Amino acid sequence: MKTLDSLVDKAFSRRNFIAGAGALAAATAVTGCGSSSTPAPSGYTDEDVLNFALNLEYLEAQFYLYAATGTGLASTDTSTPSGYTGSYTEGSVTLGDAAQVAGLTGAQQEILNEIAFEEQTHVQFLRTALGAAAVPMPNIDLSFFGPLAVAANITTSPTGSGSFNPFSSFDYFLVGAFIFEDVGVTAYSGAAPLISSAGVASGLLTAAGILAVEAYHAGYVRTSLTGRAIAAGSASAYPYLGAANLVEALRASLTVGDSAAPSTPGSVETLLTLPTSTTSPSAIVAADPTTAVGFARTVNQVHHIVYGSPTVGVSSGGFFPNGTNSIFSKTTA
Numbered sequence: 001m002k003t004l005d006s007l008v009d010k011a012f013s014r015r016n017f018i019a020g021a022g023a024l025a026a027a028t029a030v031t032g033c034g035s036s037s038t039p040a041p042s043g044y045t046d047e048d049v050l051n052f053a054l055n056l057e058y059l060e061a062q063f064y065l066y067a068a069t070g071t072g073l074a075s076t077d078t079s080t081p082s083g084y085t086g087s088y089t090e091g092s093v094t095l096g097d098a099a100q101v102a103g104l105t106g107a108q109q110e111i112l113n114e115i116a117f118e119e120q121t122h123v124q125f126l127r128t129a130l131g132a133a134a135v136p137m138p139n140i141d142l143s144f145f146g147p148l149a150v151a152a153n154i155t156t157s158p159t160g161s162g163s164f165n166p167f168s169s170f171d172y173f174l175v176g177a178f179i180f181e182d183v184g185v186t187a188y189s190g191a192a193p194l195i196s197s198a199g200v201a202s203g204l205l206t207a208a209g210i211l212a213v214e215a216y217h218a219g220y221v222r223t224s225l226t227g228r229a230i231a232a233g234s235a236s237a238y239p240y241l242g243a244a245n246l247v248e249a250l251r252a253s254l255t256v257g258d259s260a261a262p263s264t265p266g267s268v269e270t271l272l273t274l275p276t277s278t279t280s281p282s283a284i285v286a287a288d289p290t291t292a293v294g295f296a297r298t299v300n301q302v303h304h305i306v307y308g309s310p311t312v313g314v315s316s317g318g319f320f321p322n323g324t325n326s327i328f329s330k331t332t333a
Contacts, residue, residue, distance in 0.1 A: 046199035047133045048327050054126040055324040058137040060180055061123045062093050064116035070100030077123050083132030088325040090136035096143025097165040101173045108170050115217055122210050135325040144319050152250040154243045171240045174225050178244045181218035182286050183305055190296035226272055226283045245271050254310045255301040268295040299328040
């Protein structure tokens with residue numbers, strides 16, 4: 001059986017995705033998933049916390065907008081804001097395969113439109129809250145779905161025929177959305193307590209309300225995958241549910257060993273299963289089964305996932321080929 005490292009090396013070597021190639025932090029530590037803490041850069045500010053969230057919103061907004069409309073964020077939503085004095089520069093989006101999901105029903109198109117609009121609005125909301133301190137959009141690589149699917153054992157080809165393309169059908173889109181949604185929810189869950197008391201007093205905690213909308217999105221994706229498996233007659237008759245569970249296994253493996261993560265693979269993941277009783281684990285909500293409380297991820301765990309690497313010291317790769325525009329960009333554990 002192939003190890004995770006061999007899968008990562010095979011899947012990402014063509015993209016310089018190997019060791020050394022390239023949820024949020026508190027001033028001295030971040031606590032995630034109810035476990036131990038992990039070191040973080042000192043001297044962070046509320047603006048740094050919101051800017052890391054903005055990086056994730058850029059990624060989600062570009063994915064959903066291209067899926068729904070074939071066009072991404074407007075330049076006014078990605079460029080360096082007036083008065084910005086930071087060092088980050090605006091990046092671009094790499095698409096790979098053709099964007100915009102084809103063959104949608106009217107209802108599916110409307111749902112994609114709504115989610116895309118909300119993610120676009122999250123970007124605009126955070127940029128407005130940050131003002132001149134808002135970082136511009138980093139480089140984003142949506143073609144990374146291909147090699148990520150290889151690492152998850154969903155497909156064997158990172159590009160071309162037989163590769164994973166989330167824009168090719170609604171079912172593939174659901175699996176692509178599933179890659180992001182649980183991560184977004186857990187990242188915001190970890191971020192909310194990190195806003196300073198001064199930031200809370202000034203209204204910045206309002207940004208934590210984005211968590212609720214991301215949770216609605218995640219619930220929709222999870223419900224759609226399980227519902228379509230039920231309609232197909234079984235989980236085995238709907239292979240996309242199994243593909244989503246392979247994504248969960250990969251996400252868990254990428255963060256095991258993080259000092260802020262439990263040692264058991266999958267401990268911050270809830271596999272998609274078809275309901276059998278009122279006591280069976282939830283397939284719709286990713287939560288601790290003993291408390292029904294949602295999980296949180298640290299900035300370190302989030303970066304391991306979006307970079308697609310279990311390696312310490314990585315500061316770029318995956319969906320962010322040049323890293324996030326954030327002081328928290330390097331994996332530290």
